[in-house]
Amino acid sequence: MAKMRAIQVPYRKGPFELVERDIPEPGAGQVRIKVQACGICHSDVLVREGLIPSIQYPRVPGHEVVGVVDAVGTGVRRFAVGHRAGVGWHGGHCGYCDSCRRGDFFACETARLVTGLTSDGGYAEYMIAPAEAVAAVPAELSWVEAAPLMCAGLTTFNALRNSGARGGDLVAVLGLGGLGHLGVQFAAKMGFRTVAIARGQDKEPLALQLGARRYIDSQAEDPGLALAKLGGARVVLATVTNGDAMAATMSGLAPNGMLMVLGAAESLRISPVLLLSARCAVKGWYSGTAVDSQETLAFSVLAGVRSMNEEFPMEKVNEAYERMLSGKARFRVVLRMS
Numbered sequence: 198m199a200k201m202r203a204i205q206v207p208y209r210k211g212p213f214e215l216v217e218r219d220i221p222e223p224g225a226g227q228v229r230i231k232v233q234a235c236g237i238c239h240s241d242v243l244v245r246e247g248l249i250p251s252i253q254y255p256r257v258p259g260h261e262v263v264g265v266v267d268a269v270g271t272g273v274r275r276f277a278v279g280h281r282a283g284v285g286w287h288g289g290h291c292g293y294c295d296s297c298r299r300g301d302f303f304a305c306e307t308a309r310l311v312t313g314l315t316s317d318g319g320y321a322e323y324m325i326a327p328a329e330a331v332a333a334v335p336a337e338l339s340w341v342e343a344a345p346l347m348c349a350g351l352t353t354f355n356a357l358r359n360s361g362a363r364g365g366d367l368v369a370v371l372g373l374g375g376l377g378h379l380g381v382q383f384a385a386k387m388g389f390r391t392v393a394i395a396r397g398q399d400k401e402p403l404a405l406q407l408g409a410r411r412y413i414d415s416q417a418e419d420p421g422l423a424l425a426k427l428g429g430a431r432v433v434l435a436t437v438t439n440g441d442a443m444a445a446t447m448s449g450l451a452p453n454g455m456l457m458v459l460g461a462a463e464s465l466r467i468s469p470v471l472l473l474s475a476r477c478a479v480k481g482w483y484s485g486t487a488v489d490s491q492e493t494l495a496f497s498v499l500a501g502v503r504s505m506n507e508e509f510p511m512e513k514v515n516e517a518y519e520r521m522l523s524g525k526a527r528f529r530v531v532l533r534m535s
C-alpha cells in the first residue's frame with residue numbers, strides 16, 4: 198500500500214509526531230485531497246491539549262486545508278480528480294435531521310463532524326472529507342493564500358455578512374491579529390465605515406493600510422466612548438479572546454447595535470442596562486459550511502482580500518505551532534506539505 202507522511206497527536210497533551218501511514222481510500226460520498234497547505238489555527242490547541250473529551254487519538258489536526266482532489270468515492274457529484282478543493286472546521290452533516298432540514302447544517306444533530314477533530318485533518322499529505330464539506334478553491338489564490346481563508350477568513354467574512362450591517366454603516370473590528378487583520382479588510386471591502394480597535398499606537402499604520410478609516414488605541418482612550426463619539430457602531434466584531442476588552446466596547450454601540458462574538462473568551466460580563474437602553478444585542482457566530490467557504494474565497498479574489506502569512510514546511514510543525522501560540526505571528530501560520 199502507498200504511504201504518506203502525517204503529523205499526529207498520539208495522545209492527549211502528546212507531542213506532534215511525524216509518522217508514515219497508509220494513504221487512506223475515500224468511501225462512498227467522500228473525496229480524497231492531496232493536501233498542499235494547511236493553516237495552523239488556535240483551535241488546534243483543542244486537539245493537542247485534549248480539551249474535548251470525545252477526541253479519539255492518535256489524531257491528525259488541521260482544519261484550514263487546501264489541495265487537489267486525487268480520488269473520489271462512489272456517489273460523489275460536483276467534485277472530480279484534479280479539482281482544487283478546501284475543507285474548513287465544518288466536517289460534514291447528515292442532511293436529514295431537523296436542523297439540516299431547516300438548512301442549519303452547522304447545527305446538525307446527528308453528525309457533529311469537525312475536520313481534524315472527529316476525523317483526521319490537514320496536517321498530512323492526504324486527507325479524506327465528505328463531499329458536502331468540500332469547497333471549490335479558485336485558481337487565482339495560491340495554496341498558502343487560500344488556506345487561512347478556510348477558517349479565519351470564513352469566520353470573519355461570514356459573521357460580517359450576516360451581521361445586519363449595511364453599506365456605509367459604522368462597523369468596528371476589535372483586535373488586529375489573525376482574525377482581525379482579515380476582518381478589517383472584509384469590512385472595508387464590504388463598504389462599511391470600518392474602525393479598528395487594538396492595543397497600542399504602533400498598530401495604527403497597519404489598520405489604515407488594511408482599509409480602516411479610523412484606529413482606536415484602547416490603551417490610550419476608552420473604546421466605547423471613542424465609538425460613541427463617531428456616532429456609534431452598528432456592529433462590533435469581537436475577534437479577541439478577552440471578555441473585558443469586548444465588554445469595554447458595548448457602550449459604543451449605536452441603537453440596535455450588535456456585539457458579534459468570535460473569540461472564545463472564558464467569560465463576558467455585560468451591563469443589562471446598556472443592552473436594554475440601546476436595544477443592543479450580543480450574538481455569537483459559527484464559522485460556516487462549505488458553500489460559505491467557497492463564497493469567502495470568491496469574495497477574496499473579487500475584492501483583493503488576502504491573509505498575511507508565515508509559511509513553514511510540515512517538518513517544522515513544532516516551530517510553526519509555537520509561533521502560532523506565541524501570538525507574535527504576522528498573522529496566520531501555514532504548513533506547506535510539499
Ligand SMILES: [Zn+2]
Nearest residue numbers: 238240348349
Ligand atoms: Zn480555526
Ligand SMILES: [Zn+2]
Nearest residue numbers: 291294297305
Ligand atoms: Zn443533520
